Amino acid sequence: MQNKQNRRAFIANTGKAAIATGISLSVLPAMAKSFVGFAPNPFAQQPLPYEYKALEPIIDAMTMEIHYSKHAATYAKNLAEACVAEKVATDHTAIEEVLHNISKYSGKMRNNCGGHYNHELFWQCMGPASGAKPEGKLAAAIDQSFGSFDAFKTQFTDAGKSRFGSGWAWLVINADKKLVIGSTPNQDNPLMDVSDLKGSPILGLDVWEHAYYLKYQNKRPDYINAWWNVVNWRYVEKRFESL
Numbered sequence: 001m002q003n004k005q006n007r008r009a010f011i012a013n014t015g016k017a018a019i020a021t022g023i024s025l026s027v028l029p030a031m032a033k034s035f036v037g038f039a040p041n042p043f044a045q046q047p048l049p050y051e052y053k054a055l056e057p058i059i060d061a062m063t064m065e066i067h068y069s070k071h072a073a074t075y076a077k078n079l080a081e082a083c084v085a086e087k088v089a090t091d092h093t094a095i096e097e098v099l100h101n102i103s104k105y106s107g108k109m110r111n112n113c114g115g116h117y118n119h120e121l122f123w124q125c126m127g128p129a130s131g132a133k134p135e136g137k138l139a140a141a142i143d144q145s146f147g148s149f150d151a152f153k154t155q156f157t158d159a160g161k162s163r164f165g166s167g168w169a170w171l172v173i174n175a176d177k178k179l180v181i182g183s184t185p186n187q188d189n190p191l192m193d194v195s196d197l198k199g200s201p202i203l204g205l206d207v208w209e210h211a212y213y214l215k216y217q218n219k220r221p222d223y224i225n226a227w228w229n230v231v232n233w234r235y236v237e238k239r240f241e242s243l
Ligand code: MN3
Pocket: 067, 071, 119, 206, 208, 210, 211
């Protein structure tokens, strides 16, 4: 445990040092996956893989700070409580297994296990503005599934825009190994047995108002259109290729 903590602290400090010393921010998205790999507990909130201001002007620093340190932190705290109450052994249980069987747990577990998992994925799916596009196998799969990258973006954007109330838009790989776009309400996600949309999520977009209201107010479509500029396609590609 001590080694893991030291390792994690080293990685976190390396990230801060990289920012402080002006090392190209483009290396940071590549480091992001490391936080997941070394996470001592996937049920706990991990360090944000960039500074609150790193996604400006697309996502303003105050929105990032409130989103990460208040909203997402609360999901993690409530998830920890639910795990104790419902006897989930977080040291040797895959969080995906809880999500796959979420109908067997409480509403508190559903809301907060989903909320925690979704946000941890969301932070990794973003990085300092790059305007990049998917490459390699993922780019080919997107072209094959949706016709073109632009057609994919339009369909995904529509999924986010048309989700009534609060929820998430997703790009998932389904059981037939096909790429599918869809959305889920509240903090549900496509890993849950209760979800209409099913599959392994490789890209997720938070369309709750708390994700964009300070800067975009009621204009969710403007937020989604801008968000494409901070998608960390290198991370999404790794996720796609790992499944
Ligand atoms: Mn959120």
